[in-house]
Amino acid sequence: MKKLFALMLVSILALSLFAGCSSDNEEPTPGTDPVENNETVKVGLGSVSTLAKSRDAEGETTAQAQVDTTIAAASFDSEGRVLTVAIDVAQARVAYDDEMQITTDTSAEVKSKLQLGDAYNMKPRSEIGKEWYEQMAELEAWMIGKTVAEIKAMDLEDNRPADADLTSSVTITVDTYIAALEKAYANAVEVENVDKVGLGVTISIAKSRSASEENTAQAQVDSTFSATAVDADGKVVATFIDVAQVRVAFDEDGAVTNDRAAELKTKYELGDAYNMKPRSEIGKEWDEQMAELEAWMIGKTISEIKGMDLEDNRPADADLTSSVTITVDTYILAVDRAVANGK
Template sequence: MKKVLVSLITLVMLTVALTGCTPAAVYKYGVGTVIAVSGSAAVPAAGEVAAKDGKYGVNVDIVSVVLDSKGKVVSATWDIAQTSNLKFTVEGALNADPASYTKTKFEKGADYGMKAASPIGKEWFEQSTFLTDYVVGMTAEEVAAIALSETGEATSTDILAGTTVGIDSFKEAFAKAVANAVETKKVAKYGVATMIAVSGAAAVPAAGEVAAKDGKYGVNIDIVKVTLDKDGKILTVSWDIAQTSNLKFTVEGALNADPASYTKTKFEKGADYGMKAASPIGKEWFEQSTFLCDFVVGMKLADVQAIAVSETGEATSADILVGTTVGIDTFIATLEKAIANAVEVK
């Protein structure tokens, strides 16, 4: 009897020990972006037909994904930073307010205004959520195999029940997110955020010997991904910018930029971004981004917020300036949003 009792106690202790030693799930975390720029020239008035503004439009799809050890989707998010209707007149004047572009499609929620026109009565954020929930449990190959119509919508009735918007750009960004995914251990929370900034300048007509100057729009989308431990300390972070600068138009309202040339983010351009020669520290943008992200690992949000920046947004600390001299104010602001958006990893 005594031996049996000892054996039972030993078995219980062993069970508890093994349970306590069960390793936490190790996942891969990734973000992918797809840039799409469109443009149309302004059309002068003709008889009774009024003039028509020209415009640029910029869509940046951002997909985040969490993958388990078998490559199956644990969770995913899909958002679009949309800066459409960047209008200009036939005289090259701005006809859009750059400051009005602050929220992504998902962030706009019901204010995006899709529900009334939707065949299933769903807002964009609801359709995005349905799709990302739908792919949970799938592998990258299974997501890639989702059939699409010629216009980019899913053909499966299972998907169309909750998502009727085009998902071709989602699939493309998802594939990039999977390719970019990095294994990280001891993650308690994971978050992604974007920050939109639009600038604009009207075209200037020629004056005497001074040549005319094109007008332009510029769109910067900061994208930050962060993983946090149980104490709120940063385990990993990435920073990229989808930059579509110099969307030019003439004083006659003609396009003077190639929309198809905008395909890569600053980080994706690597050495082709061309910052190294002009950099006071001889570093490319992707190198400066990497240095800053490595610098804040181990910090909490309050520590990052305490980093001093100049009036023009650069760090003032010599410890940071040795590796990152570009402005970091938008990085800090976007990181704040990413941490606020962070969800628990189970």
């Protein structure tokens, strides 16, 4: 963040000098580093999930669950302008054969679009010869300095950018990316001493099941993600962790039984409706336990967080044993990746 705004400041000052408009009594230039100017910085995390692209078994076509969770981690200045933004998509598929037995390796690592990089293989099908991550980098750069309202007002054609600054560099559809950013802004909270903000994602399909005598087939995609802000010393000043847990159920004939148009809420968005409290040995809902875990991470480096005492993958630290009993490995991994991706 500091490098970005430092470069902006240098460019503005250089233009002023060239025009002969500089003065020893000039006011500070707008757009400089908000942290150094003691301005308010807000950090937020937002996501949008869909299973609409899942397919039924029909004829020679076998069933396949597909869950797409679009995630945005962003920071904003006091006027709501985007300072940093990172967008990624957790796209996971679970394929079945004609007997509704899973053919996908559910133990294999599932990578997000950003993590796949060139392996996502959009470039050969792109009319501008750019991979997904390259186009997303262009879109994110265009968002910097704009408010969410200005971003939502982008000129579109067939849900693709028609803005002259983007038509040659971004041809992907953008509605879900903008929706995730809008949620990130709605969820944003004030944070002090922010140096970098990053997004971390981890995906699992391990809890998916094949059809059996007792149960019909069901795919389950768990996408865990974090927006984490650190200070100049690498200590966490804010972290937000959430999980999009999406189940795609099939009937005996391999047809999807979910309402494909229904809103899919994350664990945080579900709140009490996630219904962990009745099964919790400490009587706390998932979002309550996650708030405690996030608070514990504040002021710690990622090394200190990864060094947490664990027992059966649950916190054994005296500060957490009475407030957090959920398993924490995927949450720590998401934060670790967010810190590594900070910008």
